[in-house]
Amino acid sequence: MRHAFAIARRELRSFFVSPIAYVVVTIFAFLSGAFFSNMLVYYVKQSTIADRQIALVGRSDFQLDVPTMFLGEFFKNESFILLLVLPLLTMGLITDERRKGTLELLLTSPLRPGELVAGKFLGAMAFLSVMLAPTVPLFVFLALGGAWEPGVVLASYIGLLALGGAQIALGLFVSSLCENILISAFGTYGVLLILHFVDTSATIARSIWVDFINFFSFNFHYLNFTRGVLSLGDVIYFATYMALGLFLTQRSIEAIRFKRS
Amino acid sequence: MISVQQLTKKFGRQVAVDSLTFEVQKGEVLGFLGPNGAGKTTTMRMVTGYLPPSGGRVRIDGYDLYDHPIEVKRRIGYLPENPPVYPELTVRQYLEFVAEIKDVPVSRRKAAVDRALERAQLQEVRDKRVGKLSKGFKQRVGLGQAIVHEPPVLILDEPTSSLDPKQRVEVRHLISQLKGEHTVILSTHILPEVSEIADRVFIINRGRVMAVDSPANLSDRLRAREMVTVQLRIPGRVGPGDSGKLCEEVRSAFAALQGVGDITVQPDDDAVTVKLESAVGVDLRPEVAPLVVGRGWQLLGLAADSLSLEQIFLTLVSDENEEARLPPSRAERASASLAEAFGEGGKPRTTSQVDGGGKLMGGSAGL
Ligand SMILES: Nc1ncnc2c1ncn2[C@@H]1O[C@H](COP(=O)(O)OP(=O)(O)OP(=O)(O)O)[C@@H](O)[C@H]1O
Ligand SMILES: [Mg+2]
Numbered sequence: 001m002r003h004a005f006a007i008a009r010r011e012l013r014s015f016f017v018s019p020i021a022y023v024v025v026t027i028f029a030f031l032s033g034a035f036f037s038n039m040l041v042y043y044v045k046q047s048t049i050a051d052r053q054i055a056l057v058g059r060s061d062f063q064l065d066v067p068t069m070f071l072g073e074f075f076k077n078e079s080f081i082l083l084l085v086l087p088l089l090t091m092g093l094i095t096d097e098r099r100k101g102t103l104e105l106l107l108t109s110p111l112r113p114g115e116l117v118a119g120k121f122l123g124a125m126a127f128l129s130v131m132l133a134p135t136v137p138l139f140v141f142l143a144l145g146g147a148w149e150p151g152v153v154l155a156s157y158i159g160l161l162a163l164g165g166a167q168i169a170l171g172l173f174v175s176s177l178c179e180n181i182l183i184s185a186f187g188t189y190g191v192l193l194i195l196h197f198v199d200t201s202a203t204i205a206r207s208i209w210v211d212f213i214n215f216f217s218f219n220f221h222y223l224n225f226t227r228g229v230l231s232l233g234d235v236i237y238f239a240t241y242m243a244l245g246l247f248l249t250q251r252s253i254e255a256i257r258f259k260r261s
Numbered sequence: 262m263i264s265v266q267q268l269t270k271k272f273g274r275q276v277a278v279d280s281l282t283f284e285v286q287k288g289e290v291l292g293f294l295g296p297n298g299a300g301k302t303t304t305m306r307m308v309t310g311y312l313p314p315s316g317g318r319v320r321i322d323g324y325d326l327y328d329h330p331i332e333v334k335r336r337i338g339y340l341p342e343n344p345p346v347y348p349e350l351t352v353r354q355y356l357e358f359v360a361e362i363k364d365v366p367v368s369r370r371k372a373a374v375d376r377a378l379e380r381a382q383l384q385e386v387r388d389k390r391v392g393k394l395s396k397g398f399k400q401r402v403g404l405g406q407a408i409v410h411e412p413p414v415l416i417l418d419e420p421t422s423s424l425d426p427k428q429r430v431e432v433r434h435l436i437s438q439l440k441g442e443h444t445v446i447l448s449t450h451i452l453p454e455v456s457e458i459a460d461r462v463f464i465i466n467r468g469r470v471m472a473v474d475s476p477a478n479l480s481d482r483l484r485a486r487e488m489v490t491v492q493l494r495i496p497g498r499v500g501p502g503d504s505g506k507l508c509e510e511v512r513s514a515f516a517a518l519q520g521v522g523d524i525t526v527q528p529d530d531d532a533v534t535v536k537l538e539s540a541v542g543v544d545l546r547p548e549v550a551p552l553v554v555g556r557g558w559q560l561l562g563l564a565a566d567s568l569s570l571e572q573i574f575l576t577l578v579s580d581e582n583e584e585a586r587l588p589p590s591r592a593e594r595a596s597a598s599l600a601e602a603f604g605e606g607g608k609p610r611t612t613s614q615v616d617g618g619g620k621l622m623g624g625s626a627g628l
Contacts, residue, residue: 006361010347017349017390105345105406108309109362110334257312 003111007119011093012126021127024085029134035077036138043070067149068228075156075226078135079219082128082164083196087188089127090171091181093120094253098179107257117172117250121242124168125161132160152228159225162238163218167192169245176252192218262287262444263308263414268317270303270468277303279468280317287413290440292459293448300468301448302342305418308446309339321414335364338412338443342419344403348392352383352402355391356409363410373409381405381435397428404435408443415439417447421454433457489545491515491535492562493553504528511535514556518548532561 015021053059097103106116142148171188178184199217214220221234263285270278278300285291293301306312308319310330319326321333347355356374365373378387381401386394391402400420407415420436421429437458439445449455455462464472495507508526511533515524522538537545546565553560 003362006358010350010358013354014347014349100345100347101341101343102345102347104306104311104341105339105359106362108311108334108337108339109359110331110364111362112331 003115004119008122011123091185094176166241169242173248264320271315290445292455292462295465299465338407340407346391377405377409415443415445489537494559
C-alpha cells in the first residue's frame with residue numbers, strides 16, 4: 001500500500017501543477033458560493049412572505065422548514081456540479097499514463113496493479129476533498145446566524161464524498177478503457193448521467209419497478225444523505241460502486257497489457 | 262543473470278517473437294540489433310514483465326518472472342523506447358517518485374536520487390520541469406530513472422534513438438560507464454554503437470536470432486564504408502577489344518584520388534561504371550567530377566551511398582556459414598524478407614544500385 005500513497009501523491013502534485021486544477025477548484029468554489037447565496041436569499045424571502053401571511057391572515061400556505069430545505073437544495077446542486085466536474089478530473093487518470101508511456105514504467109515497477117488503482121483513486125479523492133474544502137466556510141457563516149443543522153451538513157458532506165467516490169471509481173474505469181481523453185470524458189459523462197438520473201424516469205412510471213430502478217440511481221441514494229439520513233444501506237450502496245469500479249479498473253489494466261500499448 | 266527460454270509472443274496470427282532462447286551472464290552487455298519490427302521492443306517488454314508472453318520463461322537472478330513478478334521487477338531498470346516521464350514534474354521530483362515506487366528505502370532515497378542525477382549528468386537541470394527539457398536530456402532522465410534503484414539488470418530500448426550525434430556519443434559514454442556494475446541488454450539500429458558497448462550482439466529479424474557474434478568479429482566482417490558510384494563514357498574508346506586496358510586506365514586515374522579505398526571498374530557496352538569505396542565520413546564526390554572532365558571523359562552519373570544497415574543485414578543473412586546452416590530456399594526467403602522489411606525503412610536509395618541491392622534482387626528472384 002506504500003506504493004499507492006506514492007502514486008496518489010504524484011497524482012495530486014501533477015494536478016496542482018496544471019492550471020486546470022486551479023480552474024476547476026475556482027469554478028467549483030464560485031458556483032457553490034453563488035448557489036449558496038442565491039438560495040439563501042430566496043429562502044429568506046419565502047420565509048419573510050410566510051411570516052407576513054401569518055401576521056395578516058393568521059396562517060400560511062407555505063410549509064417551511066427553512067434550514068433543512070435550504071441544505072437539501074444546496075447539496076443537491078453540489079451533486080450536480082460534481083457530476084459536471086469529476087469526469088474532467090478522471091478522464092486522464094489512466095488514459096494519460098498510457099499516452100505518455102508512463103504506464104510502462106508503473107507496470108514494470110515492483111507494485112501490484114491493485115496498488116496502482118488504489119493510488120489513482122486516493123489521489124482523485126484527495127483532489128475532491130480539496131475541491132470541497134472552500135465550501136466549508138459557508139457553513140461557518142450559517143452557524144454564526146444560529147439556525148443550522150450540523151447533523152444534516154455532516155451527513156451531506158459524507159454523502160458528497162460517497163457520491164464523488166463512486167463517480168471517481170467509475171470514471172477511473174472508463175479512463176482505463178480509453179486511449180483518448182475526449183472519449184474518456186464523454187464516456188464517463190454518459191455512464192454517470194444515466195446512473196444519476198434513472199430515478200427521474202421511475203417517478204413517472206409508478207409501478208413495481210420504481211423501487212428497483214430507484215435502487216440503481218445515484219441521486220435517489222444521495223438525497224437521503226442531504227435529508228440528514230445516514231443509513232448503512234446508502235453507504236454500502238456507494239461503497240459497492242467504488243469497489244466495483246476499482247475492481248474493473250484493475251482487470252482492465254491487466255487486460256491493456258494484452259492489447260496494443 | 263538473465264535466462265530466457267523459448268520466449269514467444271504472438272499478436273493474433275503474427276508471431277512477433279519466435280521462441281527466443283538466450284542467457285546473459287552477470288556484468289555482460291548484450292546488444293540486440295535489428296530492423297524495424299524485428300521484435301526487439303516486444304522481447305524487452307516481455308523480459309521486464311510489461312507484456313505477458315504467449316509462451317516461454319524468463320528468469321532474472323534466479324527468480325521466475327511468472328511466479329515472482331515483484332522480485333524480478335525490483336531487480337530491473339528499464340528504459341522503454343520513449344522515456345516514461347511526467348512532464349509536469351521536475352527532474353528531481355520525478356526521480357524521487359521513481360525511487361519510491363521502485364522500493365528504495367526512505368533513508369537511502371535522497372542519496373539514490375543524487376547518485377542518479379550525477380551518473381546521468383542531470384545536475385544542471387535537476388530543478389527544471391522534465392517537459393521543458395531537450396530530447397537528449399529527456400533521454401538522460403529516462404536513463405536516470407532506470408538506474409535510480411541500482412538494479413543489477415538494465416534493459417535499455419534504443420537508448421540513443423532520436424538523439425543528435427553529440428548527444429548520442431554522450432549517452433553511449435554513459436552506458437559504457439554503467440557497464441560492469443550492471444548486466445545490460447540494449448537494442449539499437451546502429452551498428453557502431455553496439456560494437457562499441459556490447460560484449461555480444463544478437464542480430465534479430467522477424468522475431469528470430471539471425472546471428473550471434475562478438476562485435477569485433479561483426480565489425481570486421483562489416484566494416485562500415487562509404488561508396489560512390491560513378492558512371493562515365495570515354496569518347497572513342499568503346500569496344501570489347503581493349504576493355505582490359507581501359508579498366509586499368511580508369512582504375513589508375515581514380516586511384517590518384519585522396520582517401521579512396523577499393524575500386525571496382527565495370528565496363529558496359531557504351532559506358533563504364535566505377536565504384537569507389539572510402540572510409541566513413543570521406544566524401545569523394547567533389548573530386549570525381551573535375552577528374553573525369555579533366556581527362557576528357559563524359560560524366561553520366563554520380564551517386565553516393567554509404568554501406569547501410571540494409572546491406573549489412575543482407576551481408577549477414579547471405580553470409581557463408583548462415584547459408585551453410587540453412588537450406589538454400591530458406592536462406593533466400595530470409596534475405597527476401599529482409600529486403601521487404603527494409604523496403605521503406607532503410608536509407609533513401611540512390612539512382613544506381615549498389616552491391617547489396619543486386620543481391621537483394623537476386624534473393625527475390627529466387628522465390
Ligand atoms: N501491441 C501490439 N499489437 C500487435 N502487434 C504488435 C504489437 N506490438 C508490436 N507488434 C508487432 O510486433 C512486431 C515487432 O514489433 P517490435 O516493436 O517488437 O519491433 P522492434 O524491433 O522494437 O522495432 P523498432 O526497431 O521499430 O522499434 C511488429 O511487426 C509489430 O507490428
Ligand atoms: Mg522497438
